[in-house]
Amino acid sequence: xxxxxxxxxxxxxxxxxxxxxxxxxxxxxxxxxxxxxxxxxxxxxxxxxxxxxxxxxxxxxxxxxxxxxxxxxxxxxxxxxxxxxxxxxxxxxxxxxxxxxxxxxxxxxxxxxxxxxxxxxxxxxxxxxxxxxxxxxxxxxxxxxxxxxxxxxxxxxxxxxxxxxxxxxxxxxxxxxxxxxxxxxxxxxxxxxxxxxxxxxxxxxxxxxxxxxxxxxxxxxxxxxxxxxxxxxxxxxxxxxxxxxxxxxxxxxxxxxxx
Amino acid sequence: xxxxxxxxxxxxxxxxxxxxxxxxxxxxxxxxxxxxxxxxxxxxxxxxxxxxxxxxxxxxxxxxxxxxxxxxxxxxxxxxxxxxxxxxxxxxxxxxxxxxxxxxxxxxxxxxxxxxxxxxxxxxxxxxxxxxxxxxxxxxxxxxxxxxxxxxxxxxxxxxxxxxxxxxxxxxxxxxxxxxxxxxxxxxxxxxxxxxxxxxxxxxxxxxxxxxxxxxxxxxxxxxxxxxxxxxxxxxxxxxxxxxxxxxxxxxxxxxxxxxxxxxxxxxxxxxxxxxxxxxxxxxxxxxxxxxxxxxxxxxxxxxxxxxxxxxxxxxxxxxxxxxxxxxxxxxxxxxxxxxxxxxxxxxxxxxxxxxxxxxxxxx
Ligand SMILES: Nc1ncnc2c1ncn2[C@@H]1O[C@H](COP(=O)(O)OP(=O)(O)OP(=O)(O)O)[C@@H](O)[C@H]1O
Ligand SMILES: [Mg+2]
Numbered sequence: 101x102x103x104x105x106x107x108x109x110x111x112x113x114x115x116x117x118x119x120x121x122x123x124x125x126x127x128x129x130x131x132x133x134x135x136x137x138x139x140x141x142x143x144x145x146x147x148x149x150x151x152x153x154x155x156x157x158x159x160x161x162x163x164x165x166x167x168x169x170x171x172x173x174x175x176x177x178x179x180x181x182x183x184x185x186x187x188x189x190x191x192x193x194x195x196x197x198x199x200x201x202x203x204x205x206x207x208x209x210x211x212x213x214x215x216x217x218x219x220x221x222x223x224x225x226x227x228x229x230x231x232x233x234x235x236x237x238x239x240x241x242x243x244x245x246x247x248x249x250x251x252x253x254x255x256x257x258x259x260x261x262x263x264x265x266x267x268x269x270x271x272x273x274x275x276x277x278x279x280x281x282x283x284x285x286x287x288x289x290x291x292x293x294x295x296x297x298x299x300x301x302x303x304x305x306x307x308x309x310x311x312x313x314x315x316x317x318x319x320x321x322x323x324x325x326x327x328x329x330x331x332x333x334x335x336x337x338x339x340x341x342x343x344x345x346x347x348x349x350x351x352x353x354x355x356x357x358x359x
Numbered sequence: 360x361x362x363x364x365x366x367x368x369x370x371x372x373x374x375x376x377x378x379x380x381x382x383x384x385x386x387x388x389x390x391x392x393x394x395x396x397x398x399x400x401x402x403x404x405x406x407x408x409x410x411x412x413x414x415x416x417x418x419x420x421x422x423x424x425x426x427x428x429x430x431x432x433x434x435x436x437x438x439x440x441x442x443x444x445x446x447x448x449x450x451x452x453x454x455x456x457x458x459x460x461x462x463x464x465x466x467x468x469x470x471x472x473x474x475x476x477x478x479x480x481x482x483x484x485x486x487x488x489x490x491x492x493x494x495x496x497x498x499x500x501x502x503x504x505x506x507x508x509x510x511x512x513x514x515x516x517x518x519x520x521x522x523x524x525x526x527x528x529x530x531x532x533x534x535x536x537x538x539x540x541x542x543x544x545x546x547x548x549x550x551x552x553x554x555x556x557x558x559x560x561x562x563x564x565x566x567x568x569x570x571x572x573x574x575x576x577x578x579x580x581x582x583x584x585x586x587x588x589x590x591x592x593x594x595x596x597x598x599x600x601x602x603x604x605x606x607x608x609x610x611x612x613x614x615x616x617x618x619x620x621x622x623x624x625x626x627x628x629x630x631x632x633x634x635x636x637x638x639x640x641x642x643x644x645x646x647x648x649x650x651x652x653x654x655x656x657x658x659x660x661x662x663x664x665x666x667x668x669x670x671x672x673x674x675x676x677x678x679x680x681x682x683x684x685x686x687x688x689x690x691x692x693x694x695x696x697x698x699x700x701x702x703x704x705x706x707x708x709x710x711x712x713x714x715x716x717x718x719x720x721x722x723x
Contacts, residue, residue, distance in 0.1 A: 192613035204608045217601055224615070226622075277613065
């Protein structure tokens with residue numbers, strides 16, 4: 101964590117080992133099983149789409165991975181780390197970035213400042229006090245601003261961005277964190293078709309260097325990702341495979357697609 | 360504290376204007392003790408009362424800065440900063456008591472009068488060292504700082520925020536008030552400390568002492584303002600604003616929010632303590648009443664009235680509310696608490712950005 105930024109490539113020691121490993125994970129809220137014996141394996145550099153009806157437990161799964169919710173039972177590992185024992189900040193610093201379903205950016209700060217906060221750099225109060233924006237950091241932020249299409253809004257406060265732009269900004273913040281695993285919850289809600297396409301292309305480009313898990317309802321978008329799809333239902337995995345495979349799976353048709 | 364408040368990003372011209380106004384205000388304040396030296400007949404003469412009350416308000420302005428740093432920026436609404444201020448005041452009061460030496464009523468060489476009266480044979484251990492000025496100043500910062508560190512660590516680690524934290528800090532100042540009222544605490548019980556004679560070799564209650572304390576307070580205000588500006592304009596300042604507006608999101612970015620909040624809370628408490636240390640020699644007394652919960656609430660209202668989340672607003676609020684208080688308590692003393700409450704409600708409803716919002720443009 102003490103060094104500035106590490107190169108995005110070549111970090112995984114063993115690219116065949118899974119980056120994320122969930123086994124038998126259950127989460128019970130007041131007797132209600134939000135996750136029920138869920139297992140999931142995500143490989144290094146993999147792009148994975150997760151779909152499922154409302155309330156299937158998709159967001160809860162991300163809560164468990166990022167330390168927001170403690171599982172009632174089960175194993176949650178990221179590389180060699182047992183995530184069930186770590187807090188949110190530690191997990192984030194291990195290299196797991198998250199975009200929330202409801203886009204959460206810092207309204208009082210500008211687009212640039214939001215990205216600057218997310219930029220991978222020492223996180224302690226004294227380090228933040230002493231922080232000076234280097235030319236390289238500025239270039240990285242500006243490159244990301246360009247990538248998320250907000251160059252014209254760079255010095256506007258996030259409060260005045262549109263819903264889609266906030267989604268983009270949050271994706272940009274994920275990129276600044278330079279994580280090994282990105283968890284992206286419903287990234288294209290509120291986006292135009294063109295923006296949706298752009299997002300799909302961006303996520304495909306990011307994957308390969310990192311692992312990306314995308315939760316989305318929009319099946320066109322999921323198809324555009326061209327990745328393996330996991331279908332969640334009532335807290336468990338219902339089906340897994342290519343988009344064509346799951347779309348033709350009778351159980352999936354029954355609970356999700358056929359509604 | 361979920362409401363987002365503006366951190367104005369003034370353009371360069373706006374920033375220049377603010378700087379000029381601030382420098383002007385400092386110069387106006389700095390000239391008061393000089394005008395005090397003019398003959399009383401002169402139209403420009405400034406009375407002793409004005410100098411001493413302004414000196415007192417300057418220490419209040421420092422307290423307001425401390426509160427604003429924690430509340431306006433990091434969203435930590437402490438209703439116990441009056442306690443940190445009072446603890447700093449007591450530390451300085453202990454030093455002043457030690458300097459009285461054998462000049463007390465009982466003429467005891469080391470023990471303050473109240474200890475002789477209560478039958479103490481020797482100084483309690485926690486009074487040792489207070490005869491040294493640097494030690495007293497250090498304690499004026501360290502005692503509030505350590506208390507804030509302990510309280511903050513327990514509260515922030517358990518993620519106690521918002522109104523729950525405010526209630527805890529109110530309870531803290533109330534508990535301290537009750538404790539300091541007790542004679543057996545060794546802090547003079549309900550009489551506290553008074554009848555101070557001198558500080559740093561200069562007799563108190565003279566024009567000279569008034570001017571020195573006034574300038575010391577003004578210097579503290581300027582230094583504190585610059586330090587707070589440095590913090591709030593750094594990345595740390597932006598992290599604090601982010602914590603204020605979306606604390607849990609900051610955690611998912613990998614920031615240890617507890618440490619950042621602790622940093623700002625401890626710093627804020629130490630600054631409040633320093634302000635209290637300069638307040639006591641100017642008013643000549645410190646007693647447990649300074650811990651009363653109402654004091655802390657009043658100080659928060661200064662900040663709200665001036666405009667939280669802007670350092671200038673905090674200072675402006677401290678001066679304007681206290682000027683109003685001084686005026687109102689002479690013309691209609693019974694009305695003050697109603698006026699204060701009304702002011703708070705009015706500002707909350709009609710001026711959410713405080714007085715400073717009248718001057719600064721609303722952010723686009
Ligand atoms: N903190 C909580 N307390 C109680 N119940 C919860 C909590 N969080 C989630 N749930 C419940 O768990 C279930 C799964 O919720 P989750 O948000 O994970 O679903 P989702 O798959 O993300 O749905 P959506 O597509 O609507 O976002 C829901 O029934 C929800 O009401
Ligand atoms: Mg969800």
